[in-house]
Amino acid sequence: MRVRVLYFGVLKELFACPSEDVEVETGCNVGALRKVFHGRMPHTAWKSMAIAVNQEYAGDEVLLHEGDEVALLPPVSGGAPGNVPWKKIILPSPRTV
Amino acid sequence: MQIAIVREVIDAGSITAALKAGADGAVCVFDGIVRDNTRGRRTLYLDYEAYEEMALNQMRNLAEEAIAKFGVRDIAVVHRLGRLYVGESSVLIAVASAHRGAAFEACRWLIDTLKKTVPIWKKEQFEDGAVWADGEPFPEEIVRG
Numbered sequence: 696m697r698v699r700v701l702y703f704g705v706l707k708e709l710f711a712c713p714s715e716d717v718e719v720e721t722g723c724n725v726g727a728l729r730k731v732f733h734g735r736m737p738h739t740a741w742k743s744m745a746i747a748v749n750q751e752y753a754g755d756e757v758l759l760h761e762g763d764e765v766a767l768l769p770p771v772s773g774g775a776p777g778n779v780p781w782k783k784i785i786l787p788s789p790r791t792v
Numbered sequence: 793m794q795i796a797i798v799r800e801v802i803d804a805g806s807i808t809a810a811l812k813a814g815a816d817g818a819v820c821v822f823d824g825i826v827r828d829n830t831r832g833r834r835t836l837y838l839d840y841e842a843y844e845e846m847a848l849n850q851m852r853n854l855a856e857e858a859i860a861k862f863g864v865r866d867i868a869v870v871h872r873l874g875r876l877y878v879g880e881s882s883v884l885i886a887v888a889s890a891h892r893g894a895a896f897e898a899c900r901w902l903i904d905t906l907k908k909t910v911p912i913w914k915k916e917q918f919e920d921g922a923v924w925a926d927g928e929p930f931p932e933e934i935v936r937g
Contacts, residue, residue, distance in 0.1 A: 703843055704913035705924040743929040747911070750846040752934045766843055766911070772927030773840070773847075773871060773883065773912025 696721055696761040698728075704769040709736055719759060726755030732767060743770045793859075794868040795852045797844055802881040807868050815865060816888045820895035822903050824883040826876050836917045840873045840882060843911040847871070850910045854902055862898035864889035869902065871912060882914075909934065 701714045719728060725746050746753050747766040759765065794807065804823055812819055826838050855867040868886040876882055885902050889895035907928060914925050 701843065703841065703911065704915075708924075745930045745934045747843070747846055750843075750849060752909075766846065768843065768911050768930075769913060769924065770927035770929055771907065771909065771911050772914050772925035773842070773907060773910050 696723075696759075698759050698761075698763045698765050700728075700732075701764065701766040703766065704772075706736070706767050706769055717765075723759050724755060725753045725757045725759065725765075728759065728765065729755060744768065745770075793852070793855050793866060794870065795848060795855055796870045797842060797848055797851075798870060798872050799874045800872075802870050802872050802884045804881060804884050804886075807870060807884060808886050811866055811868050811886050811888045813865065813888065815890060817890050818888070818892035818895040820887045820889075820892065820899040822883075822885040822899050823881050824903065825881050826878050828878045830916060830918075833918050835878065836919060837875050837877045838882070839875050839915045839917065840871075841913055841915075842871070842873055844873075847911050851906065854905055854910070858887070858898045858902050862889075862894045862901070864894050864898045867898070867902070869906070871906075871910075873912070 697716050697718055699714055700717050702710050702712065707713055725748065729746060745768045747768060748757055748759065749764050794810070804821065808819055808821055827835065829835055851869045851871070855869055858864065858867060864887050866888045868884065870884045872882050883903070883906070885899055887895045887899045887902070889898070908931055915922055916925055
């Protein structure tokens, strides 16, 4: 079966696309999908990743279904800049405005 | 409740004015603005992006939870996306309540929780490169990996 995987923040740049259709086995849960993606990205980006299924945060035990929208979410950082550590992912060059 | 994600300037004055009612004794406002540096490194601008539908749902849920938890009367939560320059407001939270204590507490809880759970990210552009801000780790109940 197929699920649509959405990437946000640093992941969108790592995978160079906002989303992909991914073929998974029937009975696949969030934990299994997490393992698949774990191998595809650098450890730093994976730390404290959350997964949402159909726009709800989902634990590893949640089963996936055909057509589900699965979002891989790096730690969120909305609001005003806070006094928090910055991820050491330096992107190649400043984009010209 | 006013819950919104916008791409234009957040008008703090009109949002706050619209929230006020006769029963209120206090309106507590948190206005999150873009700072000109991070640890001394000069910031040019921030680019905000969101998982928009989910972010809106989360913001709505947080506001409802805050009303129940702190007994405040009404809440506005407005977040801006896109490119923001130094001094511009990225998020505005306004809490109206009969008494100031609950308004302060609800406002603080809302911004702290928003920053941990609402799917919004920002990339900071410095003079010599860009980084995705590493937010606070997700609460345990969200990440069970």
